[in-house]
Amino acid sequence: MKKKNYGENTKIAHLGQKPDEYYGVVNPPIVHASTILFPDLESYEKRDRQVFQYARYGTPLSKTYEQALAAWEGGFDAIAAPCGLSAITTSFLAFSKTGDHVLVTDSLYPPARTFCSNVLTRMGIEVEYYDPCIGVGISKLIKRNTAFIHMESPGSATFEVQDVESIVAVAKKKKIVTIFDNSWSGGFLFKPFQHGVDVVLQSVSKYIGGHSDIMLGISIGRNKDIYTKLKTAATHLGVCAGPEDMYYALRGLRTLPLRMKQCGENALKIAKFLEGRKEVQKVYYPGLARNPHHRMWKKYYNGANGLLSFLLQPASKKAVAAFCDGLEFFPIGSSWGGYESLLQPQYLKAARTAVPWTEKGMLLRIHVGLEDPEDLIADLEAGFKRFNRAR
Numbered sequence: 001m002k003k004k005n006y007g008e009n010t011k012i013a014h015l016g017q018k019p020d021e022y023y024g025v026v027n028p029p030i031v032h033a034s035t036i037l038f039p040d041l042e043s044y045e046k047r048d049r050q051v052f053q054y055a056r057y058g059t060p061l062s063k064t065y066e067q068a069l070a071a072w073e074g075g076f077d078a079i080a081a082p083c084g085l086s087a088i089t090t091s092f093l094a095f096s097k098t099g100d101h102v103l104v105t106d107s108l109y110p111p112a113r114t115f116c117s118n119v120l121t122r123m124g125i126e127v128e129y130y131d132p133c134i135g136v137g138i139s140k141l142i143k144r145n146t147a148f149i150h151m152e153s154p155g156s157a158t159f160e161v162q163d164v165e166s167i168v169a170v171a172k173k174k175k176i177v178t179i180f181d182n183s184w185s186g187g188f189l190f191k192p193f194q195h196g197v198d199v200v201l202q203s204v205s206k207y208i209g210g211h212s213d214i215m216l217g218i219s220i221g222r223n224k225d226i227y228t229k230l231k232t233a234a235t236h237l238g239v240c241a242g243p244e245d246m247y248y249a250l251r252g253l254r255t256l257p258l259r260m261k262q263c264g265e266n267a268l269k270i271a272k273f274l275e276g277r278k279e280v281q282k283v284y285y286p287g288l289a290r291n292p293h294h295r296m297w298k299k300y301y302n303g304a305n306g307l308l309s310f311l312l313q314p315a316s317k318k319a320v321a322a323f324c325d326g327l328e329f330f331p332i333g334s335s336w337g338g339y340e341s342l343l344q345p346q347y348l349k350a351a352r353t354a355v356p357w358t359e360k361g362m363l364l365r366i367h368v369g370l371e372d373p374e375d376l377i378a379d380l381e382a383g384f385k386r387f388n389r390a391r
């Protein structure tokens with residue numbers, strides 16, 4: 001692209017296109033490779049200076065994918081990871097060592113917590129979980145050996161919106177690296193680099209993939225130094241991604257804004273519907289005016305996605321099952337960000353420590369897809385009828 005200041009839709013339509021390198025073909029082709037050949041001994045011995053030397057370290061497709069997403073988020077360069085969790089673990093390992101202390105948001109993606117509590121702790125790294133709404137209060141938790149602060153906003157399942165600027169300001173003063181899981185926004189609704197974050201990562205399996213058929217991650221560094229540390233960790237760990245998945249990610253990227261806007265619009269309708277139901281105690285969706293994080297969300301985000309949770313009134317397992325099991329358009333499954341709607345029950349008691357989960361009643365997270373919202377609402381309405389009958 002000739003300029004840097006094109007609009008978001010223009011950028012995302014053309015990032016990573018290299019027709020000149022591929023006989024005019026519009027989309028960068030899938031490159032399947034392990035071996036990459038060298039013409040002679042001298043070039044092999046200088047292979048570290050070669051762009052591509054072995055496919056685990058990079059291929060023309062992985063570089064295109066990494067640079068496209070780095071440009072999309074506004075960072076320097078990126079590492080491709082086989083999934084979002086790997087993007088998280090590689091980033092954590094790149095910026096911590098035995099004896100360090102790290103600060104991790106309490107509402108982070110639960111399998112990332114499992115990694116912290118098992119692998120990081122076993123390495124002799126002190127992991128401290130903090131209240132996602134802590135803001136400048138984070139300064140009280142900083143220790144002499146704090147290595148990084150991890151943010152995920154809005155948080156998993158409960159969607160607390162973090163005050164990124166306050167946390168980054170504290171971190172910068174103490175020269176602490178900040179890491180931000182930006183999966184929720186897909187890089188479209190929020191740009192953490194514009195607020196001073198050092199590492200932005202995403203589960204590309206979610207909105208960028210967008211079709212529930214790939215596992216992929218990305219971790220991006222704000223400058224050359226941060227990127228080099230990520231790349232070194234990825235090299236040591238053997239982190240690389242599958243070519244088909246990267247191809248599908250670049251394809252999904254083109255329609256990301258359209259899909260997110262529509263899912264967000266549909267989700268707001270469903271959130272408002274759920275807010276009015278007597279069977280529901282609480283709706284967790286930052287786009288709702290009554291949500292406690294609404295103002296913070298408005299400060300940082302230019303829209304919401306299709307993901308929301310709601311807390312049912314306390315009821316028997318049988319009643320909850322009657323609600324869930326008869327739904328036509330909300331099958332139970334993990335993940336979100338696809339074109340379709342989905343439901344996942346949440347069990348947060350074991351997944352929260354800084355802010356203990358004390359709610360009674362079942363928490364259900366749904367992803368609202370591209371279906372007609374009227375059909376989705378009718379489906380949920382029928383579910384509440386079954387719920388009431390079984391209570």
Ligand SMILES: *Cc1c(COP(=O)(O)O)cnc(C)c1O
Nearest residue numbers: 083084085109181183203205216
């Ligand atoms: C799903 C998810 C991940 C993990 O991504 P995978 O691609 O499934 O490994 C990381 N962070 C958040 C916020 C997620 O929702």
